[in-house]
Amino acid sequence: MITAKSEKIAVIGAGIIGTMTAWQLTTRGFDVTVFDQWNSPNDRGASAGESRIFRTIYKEGPEYVPILRKSFDKWQELQTNQNTSVLTMCGGLMIGHPDIEDVAAVIDCAQAADLDHEVLSQTEMAKRYPQFGLDSDEVGVFDPVAGVFRPEAAVLAARKEAERLGANFKAYTRVLNIRSLSHSVMVDTADGAYAFDKIVVSTGPWVNELTEFDSSTVEALRLVAMWFPAKDVALHTPEHMPISIRRHPEGGFSCFPALDGLGIKILPHHLAWKTLDSVDDLPRFIENEVVQSTEHAVACLMPGVDPIPYRVSTWTEGFTVDGAPIVGPSSADSRIVLAVGMSGQGFKFSPMMGSIVSDFVETGSSSDAIAIMDSQRFDRSSS
Numbered sequence: 001m002i003t004a005k006s007e008k009i010a011v012i013g014a015g016i017i018g019t020m021t022a023w024q025l026t027t028r029g030f031d032v033t034v035f036d037q038w039n040s041p042n043d044r045g046a047s048a049g050e051s052r053i054f055r056t057i058y059k060e061g062p063e064y065v066p067i068l069r070k071s072f073d074k075w076q077e078l079q080t081n082q083n084t085s086v087l088t089m090c091g092g093l094m095i096g097h098p099d100i101e102d103v104a105a106v107i108d109c110a111q112a113a114d115l116d117h118e119v120l121s122q123t124e125m126a127k128r129y130p131q132f133g134l135d136s137d138e139v140g141v142f143d144p145v146a147g148v149f150r151p152e153a154a155v156l157a158a159r160k161e162a163e164r165l166g167a168n169f170k171a172y173t174r175v176l177n178i179r180s181l182s183h184s185v186m187v188d189t190a191d192g193a194y195a196f197d198k199i200v201v202s203t204g205p206w207v208n209e210l211t212e213f214d215s216s217t218v219e220a221l222r223l224v225a226m227w228f229p230a231k232d233v234a235l236h237t238p239e240h241m242p243i244s245i246r247r248h249p250e251g252g253f254s255c256f257p258a259l260d261g262l263g264i265k266i267l268p269h270h271l272a273w274k275t276l277d278s279v280d281d282l283p284r285f286i287e288n289e290v291v292q293s294t295e296h297a298v299a300c301l302m303p304g305v306d307p308i309p310y311r312v313s314t315w316t317e318g319f320t321v322d323g324a325p326i327v328g329p330s331s332a333d334s335r336i337v338l339a340v341g342m343s344g345q346g347f348k349f350s351p352m353m354g355s356i357v358s359d360f361v362e363t364g365s366s367s368d369a370i371a372i373m374d375s376q377r378f379d380r381s382s383s
Helices: 016-027 062-082 099-114 122-128 151-166 202-207 290-301 350-362
Strands: 008-012 029-033 050-055 087-089 092-097 116-118 139-143 147-149 168-170 175-180 185-189 192-196 198-201 220-228 242-247 249-257 261-266 313-321 326-327 336-342
Touching: 008 016, 008 185, 008 192, 016 029, 016 151, 016 198, 016 336, 016 350, 029 151, 062 151, 062 350, 092 099, 092 249, 099 139, 099 242, 116 122, 116 249, 116 313, 122 139, 139 249, 151 168, 151 192, 185 198, 202 313, 220 290, 242 313, 261 313, 326 350, 336 350
Parallel strands: 008 029, 008 198, 029 168, 092 242, 198 336
Antiparallel strands: 050 147, 087 147, 092 139, 116 139, 175 185, 185 192, 220 261, 220 313, 242 249, 249 261, 326 336
16 A cells, blocks of 8 residues: 655656656655657657666676666566566677776676676677677677666556556646746746756756756767667577677677567677757767678677668667766755766666665665766866
């Protein structure tokens, strides 16, 4: 039985962070209203792309592992509650020379956090996972607790669960401004003003429109993905092919198994992601050189696919200058809680982002928060 609270909470932005936060807030009895300038899910912001990675052995550092483990449990809870499947566990690989920074970081994380893993030689990889082409001195670090998301379905599941528990979603309602008053925090929209006790900002790449940050702290970047046809589709499905992150002189990318019955998705990392002055001006046509460079990397490193993409897609994300999310109270007003700048990481641990944000809303602190995400670390007034 959920005990209702009198506090009214606004969540601005209904991507995966916003919908997970709405879910976690409603489980605690808060009166939650969620605003989004479009509907949710959509293909505009950071929760697009048709597939995302879950991994536990984290190259970004072992301090994230407890959040990832707890997030995995909450993903299972969401799927059970909504009687749906949004995460397929298929294992994961970090592939490259063992001296490359990201490969070494994965091994270090696995050892520091005492996580189950295997370091597979080129010969072992060729036997177990012939989908990947490795040089003789490269390895594949296998993470058994990894998988692939269907992100749009995940956003919808989190939204439906929040709505089931009482959350109100206001689609196609763009928030124009936030005003701090002594007795409330106001949300101004084209449809009118709304008063709340507290506000959560989870606006993804639109972070700088409603917060104290600007592009010197959080940049909106364009991400590009391409889908390549598999020669043997069955060999490239999640049942037979793990998700992977590749590091090689010919190119770096994330690789996702076939979910559409045709081919794999490649998200290139070796090319600079385009900075956007305005997220609303996201260019949908991708430069030839971006496609050609990715084709070359695929031709060299993915022997089981045709290196000609049948589809190209793009979306946006907000990246902080230090690559870590911003989670916690705003320095401008502690009644405004930030969950922004996810820097390409947020999807996998979004259930715990929702839980941590709910802690801040409820008590002003969270025992699950980690220092690297501190929302005050960019506070210019203290510098």
